Amino acid sequence: MTNLTKTTSTTSPDDSNAPLIPLPPTAARATALAGSAIALAGTFLAWTWSEEFPGNLTVTGYPGGLQTLTLTVALLTLLFTLSGYGIKGLRWLTPGGTNSPVRLLALATLGTTGFTMGAISVVLGGLVNLEPGAWISGTGALIATIGAFALPHDAHGEQPPTGLWERIRHTLKAPAPGTPQKLPGWAEILVITGVFAAGLALFAYGIDIEYPELFIGFLIAVGFAFAALGKAGLLRRLSQLAGTHRKVAMIAALVAAICFPFTQTNDQYALIGAQVLIFATVALGLNVVVGLAGLLDLGYVAFLGVGAYTAALVSGTASSAFDVKFPFWAAALAGAAASLIFGVIIGAPTLRLRGDYLAIVTLGFGEIFRITVLNLNGVTGPDITNGSNGVTNVPDLNILGFDLGIQHDFLGFSLTRSSNYFLLMLLFTVIVVLVFRRSAESRIGRAWVAIREDETAATAMGINAFRLKLLAFALGAALAGFAGSVQAHLGYSVTPEQYQFAGSVAPNSAFLLAAVILGGMGTIAGPLIGAALLYLIPAKLAFMQDYQLVLFGLALILLMRFRPEGLIADRRKKLEFHEHEQQTTPDAPPPGSTTGVAKAGA
Amino acid sequence: MNTMTTTTATTTAVLDASGVTMRFGGLTAVRNVDLTVNAGEIVGLIGPNGAGKTTFFNCLTGLYIPTEGKVSYKGTVLPPKPHLVTQAGIARTFQNIRLFSNMTVLENVLVGRHTRTKEGLFSALLRGPGFKKAEQASHARAMELLEFTGLAHKAKHLARNLPYGEQRKLEIARALASDPGLLLLDEPTAGMNPQETRAAEELVFAIRDMGIAVLVIEHDMRFIFNLSDRVACLVQGEKLVEGTPQVVQADERVVAAYLGTPFEGAPGAEEAAEVQAAEDHAAEDHAAEDQTTEDDADAPSTTRTNRTEGDTP
Numbered sequence: 001m002t003n004l005t006k007t008t009s010t011t012s013p014d015d016s017n018a019p020l021i022p023l024p025p026t027a028a029r030a031t032a033l034a035g036s037a038i039a040l041a042g043t044f045l046a047w048t049w050s051e052e053f054p055g056n057l058t059v060t061g062y063p064g065g066l067q068t069l070t071l072t073v074a075l076l077t078l079l080f081t082l083s084g085y086g087i088k089g090l091r092w093l094t095p096g097g098t099n100s101p102v103r104l105l106a107l108a109t110l111g112t113t114g115f116t117m118g119a120i121s122v123v124l125g126g127l128v129n130l131e132p133g134a135w136i137s138g139t140g141a142l143i144a145t146i147g148a149f150a151l152p153h154d155a156h157g158e159q160p161p162t163g164l165w166e167r168i169r170h171t172l173k174a175p176a177p178g179t180p181q182k183l184p185g186w187a188e189i190l191v192i193t194g195v196f197a198a199g200l201a202l203f204a205y206g207i208d209i210e211y212p213e214l215f216i217g218f219l220i221a222v223g224f225a226f227a228a229l230g231k232a233g234l235l236r237r238l239s240q241l242a243g244t245h246r247k248v249a250m251i252a253a254l255v256a257a258i259c260f261p262f263t264q265t266n267d268q269y270a271l272i273g274a275q276v277l278i279f280a281t282v283a284l285g286l287n288v289v290v291g292l293a294g295l296l297d298l299g300y301v302a303f304l305g306v307g308a309y310t311a312a313l314v315s316g317t318a319s320s321a322f323d324v325k326f327p328f329w330a331a332a333l334a335g336a337a338a339s340l341i342f343g344v345i346i347g348a349p350t351l352r353l354r355g356d357y358l359a360i361v362t363l364g365f366g367e368i369f370r371i372t373v374l375n376l377n378g379v380t381g382p383d384i385t386n387g388s389n390g391v392t393n394v395p396d397l398n399i400l401g402f403d404l405g406i407q408h409d410f411l412g413f414s415l416t417r418s419s420n421y422f423l424l425m426l427l428f429t430v431i432v433v434l435v436f437r438r439s440a441e442s443r444i445g446r447a448w449v450a451i452r453e454d455e456t457a458a459t460a461m462g463i464n465a466f467r468l469k470l471l472a473f474a475l476g477a478a479l480a481g482f483a484g485s486v487q488a489h490l491g492y493s494v495t496p497e498q499y500q501f502a503g504s505v506a507p508n509s510a511f512l513l514a515a516v517i518l519g520g521m522g523t524i525a526g527p528l529i530g531a532a533l534l535y536l537i538p539a540k541l542a543f544m545q546d547y548q549l550v551l552f553g554l555a556l557i558l559l560m561r562f563r564p565e566g567l568i569a570d571r572r573k574k575l576e577f578h579e580h581e582q583q584t585t586p587d588a589p590p591p592g593s594t595t596g597v598a599k600a601g602a
Numbered sequence: 603m604n605t606m607t608t609t610t611a612t613t614t615a616v617l618d619a620s621g622v623t624m625r626f627g628g629l630t631a632v633r634n635v636d637l638t639v640n641a642g643e644i645v646g647l648i649g650p651n652g653a654g655k656t657t658f659f660n661c662l663t664g665l666y667i668p669t670e671g672k673v674s675y676k677g678t679v680l681p682p683k684p685h686l687v688t689q690a691g692i693a694r695t696f697q698n699i700r701l702f703s704n705m706t707v708l709e710n711v712l713v714g715r716h717t718r719t720k721e722g723l724f725s726a727l728l729r730g731p732g733f734k735k736a737e738q739a740s741h742a743r744a745m746e747l748l749e750f751t752g753l754a755h756k757a758k759h760l761a762r763n764l765p766y767g768e769q770r771k772l773e774i775a776r777a778l779a780s781d782p783g784l785l786l787l788d789e790p791t792a793g794m795n796p797q798e799t800r801a802a803e804e805l806v807f808a809i810r811d812m813g814i815a816v817l818v819i820e821h822d823m824r825f826i827f828n829l830s831d832r833v834a835c836l837v838q839g840e841k842l843v844e845g846t847p848q849v850v851q852a853d854e855r856v857v858a859a860y861l862g863t864p865f866e867g868a869p870g871a872e873e874a875a876e877v878q879a880a881e882d883h884a885a886e887d888h889a890a891e892d893q894t895t896e897d898d899a900d901a902p903s904t905t906r907t908n909r910t911e912g913d914t915p
C-alpha cells in the first residue's frame with residue numbers, strides 16, 4: 001500500500017532509518033522471497049538418515065515433526081513477503097506493519113530450522129547426520145532473514161537509535177493498523193469462528209506433542225509467529241472484531257473448548273487439558289483479586305486447597321474423617337463456601353494492610369493452611385485430613401446417572417475419563433468467566449479498579465475500601481473453592497503438597513500469579529493463555545524439571561523488562577491508540593505545565 | 603455564628619467546623635480553626651505555602667482525624683471516615699491531581715456515583731432489569747456532568763491522557779457525581795493558563811448556581827477575590843482574618859504573611875518561632891514522620907488510614 005513512499009524515504013541520506021543490512025528494497029524483498037521458498041522446498045527433502053531422531057525426518061516428499069513447523073513458518077514468511085508486494089488477495093495480511101512481520105517470521109523460520117539442525121546434531125552426535133534437505137532449509141532461512149532485515153523500516157521519524165540492540169528493536173517497530181474496511185457481518189463472524197478453530201487446533205497440537213524437541217520448536221515458531229501477527233496488526237484487528245461481536249466470540253471460544261476433548265483419543269493428553277483448565281480457572285479467579293482490586297495475594301492456592309479438601313471430605317471416601325456423601329452440586333457449594341469463609345477469616349485482619357505487607361501476610365497464611373492440614377493427622381492434631389497422606393480414593397463423580405469415571409462413546413468419538421472432567425470443569429470455567437466479566441463491568445468492579453489505581457482517592461469518592469477489598473478477596477476465594485471441588489475428584493486424592501507457594505506441579509501460588517501477570521492482568525483471555533503456557537511448558541519439557549524455578553524466574557524478569565503489560569493487554573491499555581489520536585489532533589494544546597509548577601511554588 | 607448576609611438569603615450552615623486542630627508530632631499544622639460555609643456560598647481559603655490549608659481539607663473530609671475539634675455537615679457531626687463524609691454530602695478534589703489514571707474519563711465519573719447507587723455484587727452478577735436501569739441512569743448522569751464540564755467528547759479517553767487543565771476539570775466532574783451539598787476544591791486552577799482559569803471561574807459559579815456550596819483553596823488572588831463571597835486567610839495553621847474579599851484584601855497582616863515581612867505583634871511571627879522551636883525539639887520524631895509522607899503531603903500516612911478504616915459499618 002504505502003510501499004512507494006517507504007521505498008523513496010529509505011534512499012534519503014538520513015541513515016538512521018536505513019535498514020540493518022544495506023540492499024536496495026526490491027532486491028531485499030526478492031531475497032526474502034527466494035529464501036523462504038528455498039526453506040519451504042527443503043522441508044520436502046530428508047533432513048537426516050536415521051529414524052532415531054524423533055518424528056521421522058528421513059522421508060522425502062513428506063515433511064514430518066519439526067519439518068512441518070519449518071514448513072508452516074516458511075510458508076507464512078512467503079505469504080507476508082508477497083503481501084509486501086501489494087498482491088491483491090494478500091494485502092489484508094498486513095494492515096499494520098508490512099516488513100517487520102516478515103523479519104519476525106524469517107527469524108521464526110531460522111529459529112525452528114536452526115534449532116532442528118542443532119537438535120539432530122546433538123541427538124545423533126555430529127553435523128554429519130544432517131542430510132542435504134536440512135542444509136537447504138537452513139540456508140534458505142538464513143537468506144530469508146538477510147533479505148528481511150534489508151527491507152525498509154515500518155516506523156519512521158524517531159530519533160536515530162543508537163547501538164545494535166536498539167537498531168534491531170527499531171527494525172521491529174510497526175505502526176498501528178488504520179481503520180479497517182467494513183466486512184459484512186456474516187464474514188466477520190466467519191472470521192471469528194475460523195480463528196477460534198485455529199486456536200483449538202494449535203492448542204490440541206501443543207498438548208499432543210510427544211517429545212521435547214518438537215515442543216521447543218513449537219514454542220519458537222508460535223512465539224515469533226504471534227509477534228509477527230501482532231506487528232502486522234492482525235491481532236489488533238482481531239480483538240476489534242471480537243469486541244464488536246462479543247457474544248459470538250464468547251460462544252465460539254466455548255464451542256472450541258467443548259470440541260477439545262473430541263480431538264483427544266489418549267486419556268493422558270485429555271488429562272493435561274483438564275488440568276490446564278483447572279489451573280486457568282483458578283488463575284482467572286486470582287485475577288479478580290490481583291487484576292481488578294490490585295491485592296497482591298501470594299497464598300491464593302490455599303483457597304483451591306480448602307475447596308478440594310472440603311469436596312474430598314464429603315465425597316464419601318473411606319479415608320475421609322466424615323462418613324457423608326454429598327451430591328456433587330452440594331459438595332461444590334460446600335467447597336466454595338468453605339473457601340469463602342476461609343477467605344473472610346484471612347482477609348478481615350490482613351486487608352487493612354497495603355501493598356507489600358498484604359503480600360507477605362497472604363504468603364504466610366498460604367503456608368499456614370498447608371502446615372495445618374499436614375498436622376491434622378491424628379498425631380500432632382485431630383485426625384481430619386490424614387496428614388501428609390491426604391484424603392485418598394476420592395470416588396469418581398456420577399452426575400445424573402452419567403459416570404464420569406468411565407469412557408463413553410458417542411457417534412464414533414470417545415470421551416475418556418479426563419475428557420468427562422474437562423467438560424465438567426469447563427462449566428465452572430464458564431461460570432468464573434461470567435462472574436469475572438459481570439463483576440468487572442459494574443459499580444463493584446469499577447470500585448475495585450479505583451481502589452487499585454488510588455485507594456485514597458477511591459475512599460474520597462465514597463468507596464468503603466476495606467469492605468470492597470474483602471468482597472474481592474472472598475469472591476476470589478469462593479471461585480477457587482469451586483475449582484478445587486473438581487480437582488479433588490480428577491486427581492483421586494488431595495494432599496498438602498499440592499498446595500505450596502512454589503513447586504513443580506502447576507497450580508501453586510507462584511505459578512498462579514505468574515499466569516495472571518504473564519497473560520495480562522485484568523483480562524479474561526490473559527490468565528487462560530498464561531496458565532496454558534505455564535502448565536504445558538514444564539509438562540512437556542520434563543528434562544528441565546530441575547531448573548524449572550530458575551527458568552521461571554528468568555522468564556518473569558525478561559517479561560517485566562520487555563512486556564510489562566503481559567501477553568494480552570488490558571482493555572484500558574488498548575486505548576493507547578487514542579493517545580496517538582490525541583497527539584495528532586491540534587485541539588489538545590499542551591497546557592503550560594511549567595507555569596503550573598511555578599505557580600505552585602509561588 | 604457568622605451570619606453575614608451575602609447575595610443569597612439562606613444562611614443555613616452547610617459546613618460548620620469548630621476548633622479544628624491537627625498536630626503531627628510537635629508540628630501543629632492546623633490550630634483551632636473555626637469555619638462555616640453557608641448554603642449557596644463560595645468561600646475562599648488562602649494562605650502561604652505550608653499554612654495548613656490542605657491539612658484542614660483533609661481534616662474536613664476524614665482523611666485525617668483531627669486532634670481536636672469537630673466538623674458537622676448540615677447539623678450532624680461527621681465521623682472521620684472519608685467514605686462516610688462523601689456519603690453525607692461533601693465531595694472534594696485534590697491539590698496534586700488524583701484521578702484513576704488507567705480508567706476512562708467516563709469511568710472516573712461513574713466511580714464518583716458510587717455512593718448514590720446501590721447495586722451490589724449479586725445484582726451485577728444476575729444483571730436483572732434493575733441493574734441495567736441503574737447503570738443506564740449512572741451513565742446518563744455521568745455524561746451530563748461531562749457535558750457540564752466540557753469533557754463529553756473525551757469520555758472514552760484514558761484519564762492519564764488528558765491535558766492538565768482537563769484533568770482538573772475531570773476531578774471536579776468526578777466530585778460532582780456524588781451529588782454533594784458542599785464541594786471542596788484544592789487549588790483548582792494550579793497549572794492552568796489564563797483562559798482556562800477564567801473558564802474554571804465560570805465553572806465554579808455554575809456549580810454554586812446548582813445549589814452547591816463551594817469552599818476553595820487558591821493561590822491565584824485575582825481568581826479568589828473575584829469568586830468568593832467570603833475569604834478566610836490561614837497563616838501558620840491559624841485563621842488570621844475572615845471576611846469579604848475587600849476586607850481581606852485590605853488587611854495588611856495578610857499582605858505581610860504573603861510577603862513574609864514580620865511585623866510587630868503579628869501572631870504569624872510568634873508562631874513561626876514557636877513552631878521552629880518545637881521542630882528543633884522533636885527533630886527525631888519528624889524524621890520518622892516525614893519519611894511516611896515525603897512523597898505526597900495530601901496522602902495520609904499508611905497507619906493513619908488504617909486507623910481510619912477501624913471497623914466496618
Ligand SMILES: Nc1ncnc2c1ncn2[C@@H]1O[C@H](COP(=O)(O)OP(=O)(O)OP(=O)(O)O)[C@@H](O)[C@H]1O
Pocket residue numbers: 626629631649650651652653654655656657658697891892895899900901902903
Ligand atoms: N501527614 C503529615 N505529616 C506531617 N506533617 C504534615 C503532614 N501533612 C502536612 N504536614 C505539614 O503540615 C503543614 C501544612 O501543610 P499543608 O499541605 O496543609 O499546607 P498548604 O497550606 O496546603 O500549602 P500549599 O499551599 O503549599 O499547598 C506543612 O508544614 C506540612 O509539612
Ligand SMILES: [Mg+2]
Pocket residue numbers: 655656657697788
Ligand atoms: Mg495545599
